[in-house]
Amino acid sequence: MLDVKWIRENPEAFVKGLTDRGFESPQGTLNHILKLDEERRETIQTLEEAQASANTASKAIGKAKQAKDEAEAASLLEKVAGLKDIIQDRESAKRLLDGSLRELLAGIPNMPADDVPVGEDERENVELRKVGEPPAFDFTPKQHFEIGEELGLMDFETAAKLSGARFVVLKGPLARLERALAQFMLDLHTSEHGYTEVNPPLLVRDDAMFGTAQLPKFREDQFAAGDDYWLIPTAEVPLTNLARDDIADEAKLPMRVTAGTYCFRAEAGAAGKDTRGMIRQHQFYKVEMVSVTTPEASAEEHERMTACAETVLKRLGLPYRVVVLSTGDMGFGARKTYDIEVWLPGQGMYREISSCSNCGDFQARRMNARYRPKDRKATEFVHTLNGSGVAVGRALIAVLENYQEEDGSVRVPAALQPYMGGLTRIEAPK
CATH class of the missing domain: 3.30.930.10 (Bira Bifunctional Protein; Domain 2)
Incomplete structure (x- = not known):
């Protein structure tokens, strides 16, 4: 299985490798991979931001309760509940994108070495x-x-x-x-x-x-x-x-x-x-x-x-x-x-x-x-x-x-x- 990071950083080499191997629609395959990869990275970023916000809010809840600021604590609890919904949704989205990307990569052949002769058969x-x-x-x-x-x-x-x-x-x-x-x-x-x-x-x-x-x-x-x-x-x-x-x-x-x-x-x-x-x-x-x-x-x-x-x-x-x-x-x-x-x-x-x-x-x-x-x-x-x-x-x-x-x-x-x-x-x- 190929490394997505390598594909992202070497798109021309990837297309050439697939073309040399006679793979159908190299450019379309690249576009599909990059699209899934971008969605996955955006999802991970949103997930990590939501998790960081939830952690910060959870700590703030403890401080609000210590200060006996029940209104602030309730507001923060509501915020954490909303963030948990976002986290659950993003985790589910990440699993689906991981599966889709893995399935796509599983059907892509290895890249030929530079000294392999190019030919149809x-x-x-x-x-x-x-x-x-x-x-x-x-x-x-x-x-x-x-x-x-x-x-x-x-x-x-x-x-x-x-x-x-x-x-x-x-x-x-x-x-x-x-x-x-x-x-x-x-x-x-x-x-x-x-x-x-x-x-x-x-x-x-x-x-x-x-x-x-x-x-x-x-x-x-x-x-x-x-x-x-x-x-x-x-x-x-x-x-x-x-x-x-x-x-x-x-x-x-x-x-x-x-x-x-x-x-x-x-x-x-x-x-x-x-x-x-x-x-x-x-x-x-x-x-x-x-x-x-x-x-x-x-x-x-x-x-x-x-x-x-x-x-x-x-x-x-x-x-x-x-x-x-x-x-x-x-x-x-x-x-x-x-x-x-x-x-x-x-x-x-x-x-x-x-x-x-x-x-x-x-x-x-x-x-x-x-x-x-x-x-x-x-x-x-x-x-x-x-x-x-x-x-x-x-x-x-x-x-x-x-x-x-x-x-x-x-x-x-x-x-x-x-x-x-x-x-x-x-x-x-x-």
Whole structure:
């Protein structure tokens, strides 16, 4: 959520930020915010003046009674009663204006960082680097679902009977491969990258989803689980909310946490996209990284987090590229995002496997997550960052497609073999 004071003092930057993000009616939105803000500040001023007058009159009542001036005391009592009516009215008006302003701000995206490329969509994303060479095959490489189904270890038909479209049943070595990938990533991030592993709840309340900006704007993309409960769309939600309503000591920052969890997304806006296979599912496994740090350190932390996710792909021997997202392709709460896209030979293209975002203080304001600088008394909002470290299901897809053999078997990357009980090749059950 954006700071109203910043909007009031930087109206041109606000309009430009919304325009660059393709937000509808930036100037009209600004005017609406400023109008509500002005009414709110005027209401607060009237309220404070009435409260001050009431306090002064109350003290005067005591003095009038001490002086046995009953007429003056009665007059002052009448004045206080009138002021109480004004105070009650202004308090009610302030609550309504606070709610209206909060509701309006809740639907406004974060401002993009100055170095984010301006563009309408993914076509304006900018490639930063490519790492690794796509493998050369002397046969036509297959897509992951062809490999998995021919192995008899990936079953979409049974999953559809159980749960409908966009689910899968993994069996035998493929089920173990998914588990191995998650364990490998978590071990890497905790033992080498300084993250603390967390096992968070998969059900969260409304305020947690609001804090990381899944609610209210993206309600249709979520799975509700009863009154005031939601299945998490990503572990970013519970991990980032660990800092909610807290004031951290600067010396304890950055806070770096990671978790491997199932994630649940309705994919309401994905009709017709990636209907075959495991690319886009309602339920999937992902290892998530979250950092909470100071404003001065967040840009460097963003680069560090992205490098941690890249290390996963380097250890797995998977070719990939890193792109910086344009203003039109960036997520709602992000001020800058790097996408890591892994090469999929079966599709002959790079596909997203990790998205690392610096959200600045956007989520922190929604969560009231603050820290106390060592050289100042006043608290400040922290900066929050999140990134896939990486999406486990998509890593499984990438391993299947990049390590496939002509006979339909799949080689197991060396980094995963200890997690696979020494298995070096996945073959169809005999």
